[in-house]
Amino acid sequence: MSSPTPAPATAPQTGLAVLIALLLVYVVWGSTYLGIRIALDHGMPPLLVTSGLRFVVAGSVMFGFLRLRGVAAPTRKQWPTIMVMAALLLGMGNGLVVLAETTVSSGLAAVAVASMPVWMGLFGMLRGQRATRGEWIGIVLGFIGVVWLNAGGTLTGSPLGLVCLLVAPIAWAFGSVWSRGRDLPSPFMAAASQMLCGGVLIMLAGALRGERISAWPPLEGVLAVSYLAVFGSVIAFTAYVWLLHNVRPALAGSYAYVNPVIAVALGAWLAHERFTAHDLGAMAVILSGVVVINLARVRAK
Template identity: 55%
Template sequence: MSNHPAANTPHRLSDPHVLIPVALFALYVIWGSTYLGIRYALESYPPFLLAGVRFLCAGVALYGFLRLRGMAPPTWLQWRNAAFTGLLLLGFGNGLVCFAEERVSSGIAAVAVASMPLFAALFSGMYGEWPNRRESIGLAIGFAGVIVLNLGSSLSGSRLGAMALLVAAMCWAFGSAWSRRREMPPGPMNTAAQMLCASIALLIFGFASGEQLPAHPTMRATLAVVYLAVFGSLIAFSAYLYVLKRARPALATSYAYVNPPVAVLFGVLLAGEHVGPYDLAGMAIILLGVLVITLAKQKRAH
């Protein structure tokens, strides 16, 4: 029989009070940087094949690792649920963002996707889980920040890009709300199954629509694909599914409000994009909205 300190250590390491903030930090920073990563990868790779290759590599690696570790494969029902969720989150959600980033800047793509928590609140409400009053205030503040941020640089240059980003946000939100109430594969196997299923759909659509893999991709584009697969998919997507399962939807989706300022910041530092007064004001309001949502979640937990 183990002594108390040894027995408690794994519990502390797996304590949601520790892991949820760590996972949220990963979502805020890593997913904020992936918008610029996608922009770099698009220099050589077409959008849907880019997403398909990214998720295929990450999914095969993770699935193989888990099976070698002895984890059982998903049941047929879990495969079906993972396929539907993966198609919404990764197929439509990420594939359309890649498509849109051929037409709009990385920072603006992140700004448009920040409408996602509002759709998530709506779809969760359809299942009887409406945001509470404080969460609603936080959502409203966050969306006001998105509007202010968007005043600094318009999406009007590409109606198609703007529409793709809106549909991406809606699909991601519905997939998140739907999957919370379904039997999904356990733990990281859920991540692997969703990526495998989504990658097949993305690759089929990409090739069917006439996309081709580049014969001579640039080193920067290929390194961006590797970064997206390892950090954006394996690490951050696993973190998202963990938070989605253990926290309220408003907190789990709060990353979408933090990603725009992070994406704009990366664009400024690494790609020479410019930041105006609207951008700075919008970022400040967005972060305030996330703070309100976080505090509302903590108060509800007590």
């Protein structure tokens, strides 16, 4: 999902509401990597269904609901921006992660995606944003972790996974930074529109890749994709947008270093995934870099 620009908090929120929203973002988004793994293991085409159809369904539900509530649809000038964001954030950011999981574990995919804030910091500097010393330290740590992760261990045995997991967080970060200050509809409508556009683009890519549904998929695969669409794309994202509008941005964005831990734990527990010391060491360095970046931003504010 994209990260809408947070608005100032309008009123104090109860600690219970914040806790529930955080748990949804932490646990549900952290579990989507395992959900992708289950869908793929039960024969669901990676781009055509597991990623593309998921976003088409979720985007259609959100778009229709918002229109019924009277929320304005994107204007003709806003659609091109939404299309670019959909291609970068969902088409490349999510689609490539799903492709990667055809050859690598769900936990390892989550670890690689955790480097996204590092790339966001770099692209932000290229746009003229000055980085503090703490942010520089975090960026350097994150890059060391990314190089370590890609230099050996599990990823070296999967060229497709290596390329996908290197490009995916870069595309997501570039799209997030590029979108700042652009003319966009309200945050929820922007998300729904991106899911619709992104889902169609991913499904087209899947069709061009030769993906087909040759038989009725097993129930487990259908349930996994349904979980990704309803909980991962609608419920958890709604909770994330609510957090952006009601708590500190650093707290809302803390999912970046919580999701990989949950994904690794669930992968090891439910999918019996195994990780080398190399993988776990790279994960620790990447996550430490992300934590340092977030702490530096909080101190700067």
